[in-house]
Amino acid sequence: MTIEYYEMDLMPGRKFFRCEPLRASITAEECDRRWRAGNMLLSQAAGARKSFVDGFDADASSDASMRCVTCRGCPIGARHAGVQDANPSQLKGTTVCSRCHQGCTRLIGKHLCISCYNRQREQLVGxxxxxxxxxxxxxxxxRSISYLAAGQLHTKTVEHSLDMNELIVAVLRDETHAMKFVPTLPAKFLALRALDGARLSTDKLGD
Incomplete structure (x- = not known):
């Protein structure tokens, strides 16, 4: 992605570029600040500010974070902030319920909204x-889902899930790095493949 920078006559020495999502000309420093602010989360436990991106000590307030929420998944903002392979999903850092996909004020177990949690509890107790x-x-x-992020293979497992969409939303919301989902083979297929491998080994020993 190529970015064209330019200077304004009234502000020499400062490089600007055209930000299409904002429909405005801003500096790289402002883009950096907005991306960091958009990736801020309020700590629900202690009420303290913390950066959603590892290794950052962002100084944006919660109000600034809300104003810059559109910048959260911007790859240009991540580049100006010096972050490699940032998660571009707009779900990142939100309090969207993994199951019903609705926004809420807080997540139970960092996964479900209160309504979905109560329905799950009712089913578990009968x-x-x-x-x-x-x-x-x-x-x-x-259910489990595997994905690649930051050069490593990760597997997320949810003991009580409704469908695979629930796991996908959870990964898009919680993972800090850009990810690529890996197809998960059915357990029966893996068992058959392991059995075939054992048979092949036995045949070779017989030869």
Whole structure:
């Protein structure tokens, strides 16, 4: 991605470029500041500010973070901030529920909104507030998804999940680096492949 810089007559020595998302001309320093501010999170536990990007001590306030939320996934902003392979997803650092995909004020277990958590708890205990068995929520089961990020293979596992979309949203929201999802082969296929490998080894020994 090529960026064309230029100087203004009234501000010599400062390099500007055209930011299309903002429809404005800004400096690289301002772009850096906005990207950092957009990637700030409020610590829900202590109420303190912290950077969502590892290795940064951003000085933006929560108000500035909200104003710069559109800059969160900008690759140009990440370049000006000196961050390599930053996660470009607009879900990064948000409090979007992994299951219903709705925004909320806080996440239970850093994963679900209060409503989805309550429905899950009802299914796990086998009854709702009325004492009857819940029937609306689909069965939950253990799922895993693998992805590459920062040159390493990661696997995220959720013990009680509704579908694979839930895991994908969680990774897009929580991972700081750009990622590439890796296809997960069914367990039955892996078992058959392992069995075939054992048979081939036995045949070779027989020869």
């Amino acid at each position: 009854k709702n507030r009325k004492g009857t068995a819940p029937v609306k929520l689909e069965p939950l089961r253990r």
